Amino acid sequence: MDINIIKEVREKQPLVHHITNEVVMNFSANGLLAFGGSPIMAHAEEEVEDVSRLADGVLLNIGTLTEKQVNAMITAGQAANEAGVPVVVDPVGAPATKFRSKSIQTILERVKPSLIKGNAGELAHLIGEEVETKGVESTGTGNEKSIAERVAQTYETTAVVTGKMDVVSDGTETRTNSTGHPLLAKVTGTGCLLGSILAACMSATGSSVTKIHTALEFFGAAAEYAASQEEVQGSGTFTPRFLDALAMDPDQWRGDEQ
Amino acid sequence: MDINIIKEVREKQPLVHHITNEVVMNFSANGLLAFGGSPIMAHAEEEVEDVSRLADGVLLNIGTLTEKQVNAMITAGQAANEAGVPVVVDPVGAPATKFRSKSIQTILERVKPSLIKGNAGELAHLIGEEVETKGVESTGTGNEKSIAERVAQTYETTAVVTGKMDVVSDGTETRTNSTGHPLLAKVTGTGCLLGSILAACMSATGSSVTKIHTALEFFGAAAEYAASQEEVQGSGTFTPRFLDALAMDPDQWRGDEQ
C-alpha cells in the first residue's frame, strides 16, 4: 500500500460527482466523506453537465437505473471526458436484466471510462461472457484475472474485478489484492462505496494500477480492522466502525491491535 | 416460534425484489441481508418484469409513490403472479391522501397479493373503514383482529396488522404476537423492513399463518434483545444492534442475557 496516495487524496479532498443508485446514496456519501473525499450527488439532466465539469471525478453506477438516468449519465460522462475528469463506471447487476445490459452498452459506447469496476459476473458480461450470479451478486469464478485484463483491453481502460480476491488491470499490468472481510458482503453498498473511493483516488498522481491497488488494499484492510473491534457482533455494529476506519491512517489500525 | 422456518429461509437466501419507498431502501436492504435474505431493488418499468421473474418474493411498498411507480408495481406484481412468486403489499399511508388511496386500489385490482401488511389504519382503509392516524402512523384501536380477518377475506389473502399487538390472519386462522419494543417506532422503516422479511419468509414451506407468525415473533424478539443491550441509549445506538440481532439465532439472544 502506497500511503502517499491516500495522503494526497485527503489533502486534495476531491469532489466526486455521483450518479448512483438510490439504495446507497447516503452510505456512499458518508463513506467518501470519512475517507477524505467530497461527495456531490445530482442526476437531473439540466445540471449534470455543470456538476461534472466542477468535479475531480465522476461515478456512474447503474444500480437503480431508469431511462432518464441513462441520458443523465451520458451527458455527465461526456462532459467529464471533455474536461479531462476521470469517469468510473460501475455496471451493477448488468447481467440481471436486458434493460441494464443494453443501457450499460449504450453508456460505454458514448462515454470513455477511466475505470470500470464490478464483480466477475458484471465485468464478464461486458465482454460477452456469462458467470453464475444471484440477483446483483456474483458468485466466485477462477477467471478474475483474465476477465479484468480483457475488459481493460476491450474498453482501453483500467478494470477492477472485486471479490474474495480483487484484481486490477490496465491490460498490461495486473495486480491482485486479498484484504477484505466477509462482513463487507453483509452491508449493502460497500461495493458501490468502493467505486466512490476509487473515483476519488483516480484524481491522485501516478499510474492507475498503482493508485487503484492502494485503494483496494486500504479499503479491505479498513474492513478487517473494523471487524476486529470487540464491539462488533454483526453487520450493524460493523458499519459505524468501518466508516471510522476509512478515516484513519493504517498506523492507527495497527496501533489499536497491539 | 418455529425456528426451522428461519433456518430454511437463511439456507435459501431468497431474493426479494423491492419496489419500495426511497426513505427506507438502504435500511431494508441491510436488514434483509442481516436476516439472511438477498435484496434487489429495481423500479424502472423496463426491467421490473425481468427482476420479478428472477425473484423468490416481491415487495410492493407505496411509501413514496409516484404515478410511474404504480405502473411498475402492477407490471412487477403481474409478472410475479404469473410466475408463482409471492407478492407482499405494504399500503404505507394509504388513508393519508386520495392519490395513495386510489393507487393502492388500482394495484390490488390488478395484482393478487400473497400477503398484505400494514398498521390498523392502513388495513382498515382497504375495507372502507377509518381509524385515527397521524401522518403515516396509525394510533391504536381495539379491532386489529377483526380488521386482519376481513382484509384476508376480502382480498383472499393473508393479512398482517402490525402494532403493539400484531395480528396475522388468513381469514380462517388468526394468531397474535406481542413481541416488540417501543424503539422500533423511533426508527424509520422498521415496518417497511418487516415487509421485506415477511416476503423472504413467504418463500419457505408451510402455511402462511405459521410462517408469518414466526417472522413477527422473531422480528419483535430481535428488537427486545437489541434494546436490552447496555450500550443502547436511544434509537441511534439501537439500530446497529437490531441489525446484528436479526442475523442471530434466538439461542444467542438468550445466551447473552445470562
Added chain:
Amino acid sequence: MDINIIKEVREKQPLVHHITNEVVMNFSANGLLAFGGSPIMAHAEEEVEDVSRLADGVLLNIGTLTEKQVNAMITAGQAANEAGVPVVVDPVGAPATKFRSKSIQTILERVKPSLIKGNAGELAHLIGEEVETKGVESTGTGNEKSIAERVAQTYETTAVVTGKMDVVSDGTETRTNSTGHPLLAKVTGTGCLLGSILAACMSATGSSVTKIHTALEFFGAAAEYAASQEEVQGSGTFTPRFLDALAMDPDQWRGDEQ
C-alpha cells in the same frame, strides 16, 4: 436555550412534510423522530397538496432537485401558505449550477418561506452575491450576520446562516450560536436534518428568532455531547450517538459528563 420550546415541540410531535433530497431522507427521518417530531416524505405532485395541508411544517430542500420536484415544491409550498403551515426552504448547492439557481428563484417567487436556511454561500447567492464554495459546501466568510439580515429583509422571512458560527435573523433581531462540532461536517445530511428540526420548531409558539436560536443551540450541543462519548472515534460511531443525543434533555447530557 429555552428548553420549554423543545418540550413544547416534543409534546406536539409536529408532522413535517419533507420534499427533500434522496441522499438524506433516511437520516432526516430518523433524526426528526429522535428529536420528537414526526416525518412524512412525499413528492408526487398528485399528493403533495394533501400532505402539506395535513402537516405542521413543510421542508423544501433542493439537494437532488429535478424539474418534477420543482413543480411539486411549488404546489406543496403554496398549499402550506394557504393553510398557514410554516415553510422552511433549504437552497442546497444553489450557487453550484444554473439549474439550481434558477429553480430556487422560481420557488421563492411562488412560495412564501417562513424560514430560509443554508450556508453562507447558499444564502449569499439568494441576494446576488458570491462566496467561495466547494461543491455544495461553503467555506467560511466574515459576513454571515450581514448575509442573514439581508436575506431576511429581502424575502421578508427569518434567515439562518449555518457555519462554525450560526446566525439567525428576522431582519431586525439577529442572534448567533456557537455550539457544534467538526464531526457534523463529516456526516452527510446533518445540515438537511437541521432543516427538518427547524421546521418542527417553527410549529411552537413564540418568536421565530427565539425558537430557531434554541433549536440551533440544542442541535450543536447534542453534537458536542455525542462527540464527547468515549466510544466515538469518527463519523461512523458519532452518528448513532448523535441520534441518541437528539432525543435527550440537556440535563441528561450534563449528567453524563460528570
